[in-house]
Amino acid sequence: MYVRFDNLGHSFSEDVKVLNNINLEIDASSMAIIGPSGGGKSTLLRVLGGMIYPSEGAFYFDDKKIDFRKNPEWHKKIGFVFQSNGLFPHLTGSQNITMPLTEVFGYSLADAKEMAFELLERFGLEQDGCKFPHQLSGGQQQRIAIARAVASKPKILLLDEPTSALDPEFTSEVLDMVDELRTDGLKIIVVTHHMGFARLSCDKAMFLYGGNVMEVGDSKDFFTSPKNPELQSFLDKILEWN
Numbered sequence: 092m093y094v095r096f097d098n099l100g101h102s103f104s105e106d107v108k109v110l111n112n113i114n115l116e117i118d119a120s121s122m123a124i125i126g127p128s129g130g131g132k133s134t135l136l137r138v139l140g141g142m143i144y145p146s147e148g149a150f151y152f153d154d155k156k157i158d159f160r161k162n163p164e165w166h167k168k169i170g171f172v173f174q175s176n177g178l179f180p181h182l183t184g185s186q187n188i189t190m191p192l193t194e195v196f197g198y199s200l201a202d203a204k205e206m207a208f209e210l211l212e213r214f215g216l217e218q219d220g221c222k223f224p225h226q227l228s229g230g231q232q233q234r235i236a237i238a239r240a241v242a243s244k245p246k247i248l249l250l251d252e253p254t255s256a257l258d259p260e261f262t263s264e265v266l267d268m269v270d271e272l273r274t275d276g277l278k279i280i281v282v283t284h285h286m287g288f289a290r291l292s293c294d295k296a297m298f299l300y301g302g303n304v305m306e307v308g309d310s311k312d313f314f315t316s317p318k319n320p321e322l323q324s325f326l327d328k329i330l331e332w333n
């Protein structure tokens with residue numbers, strides 16, 4: 092995927108700029124966004140996912156200007172996974188997957204059930220489809236949330252810290268699933284604090300600090316020889332106990 096930010100800026104209030112007029116072009120199959128709390132990572136991801144309209148500028152995927160207001164159909168092309176799974180608590184795992192397929196994407200219930208079953212089976216969740224979210228582990232819930240996000244075959248999957256609400260034992264099963272989807276060719280942009288995942292599974296990485304993209308590049312160089320001093324100290328801090 093080729094992503095271009097053209098003077099992309101966002102403010103929630105007049106005096107504070109959360110995204111500071113980003114100008115950038117990046118060609119990546121999968122990209123990690125890292126950076127300290129409050130740096131604007133979720134805001135940027137929400138702009139890309141059409142949940143926030145940027146107050147300035149624009150962005151492009153594969154040279155197409157993405158304007159969710161002019162073309163709401165873009166919402167259907169982008170899958171989004173939140174930090175806490177956002178599953179509907181009153182629906183089973185399987186119904187969580189079929190509901191958007193029938194209500195938003197117009198599939199018949201029979202087709203939607205078939206699609207949900209295939210996904211659940213593929214990711215070892217067949218036993219979990221009939222359970223409600225509160226009957227599932229955090230890792231199972233998050234994998235169902237990812238299955239729901241990819242069921243409609245989006246062009247791009249956006250994930251905002253998909254493992255940060257999980258116990259460490261469930262983290263790798265979720266990251267494995269994301270990595271498998273990436274290997275299959277799904278384009279992925281993920282906000283993560285998992286530097287190992289960012290380095291190994293994402294070909295590009297971006298450091299967002301105070302609303303500015305301070306560094307962006309190939310993951311292997313980005314993590315081994317960061318140039319920006321803020322990125323260096325951020326990585327030192329994060330990796331101190333790893």
Ligand SMILES: Nc1ncnc2c1ncn2[C@@H]1O[C@H](COP(=O)(O)OP(=O)(O)OP(=O)(O)O)[C@@H](O)[C@H]1O
Nearest residue numbers: 103104109126127128129130131132133134135299
């Ligand atoms: N809906 C909102 N209204 C007002 N300010 C907001 C809103 N959402 C975020 N902000 C502010 O924008 C800034 C960036 O927030 P954002 O959530 O994008 O950061 P982040 O990098 O995702 O941080 P974290 O790592 O803690 O998730 C913060 O100062 C935050 O307080």
Ligand SMILES: [Mg+2]
Nearest residue numbers: 132133134251
């Ligand atoms: Mg965030």
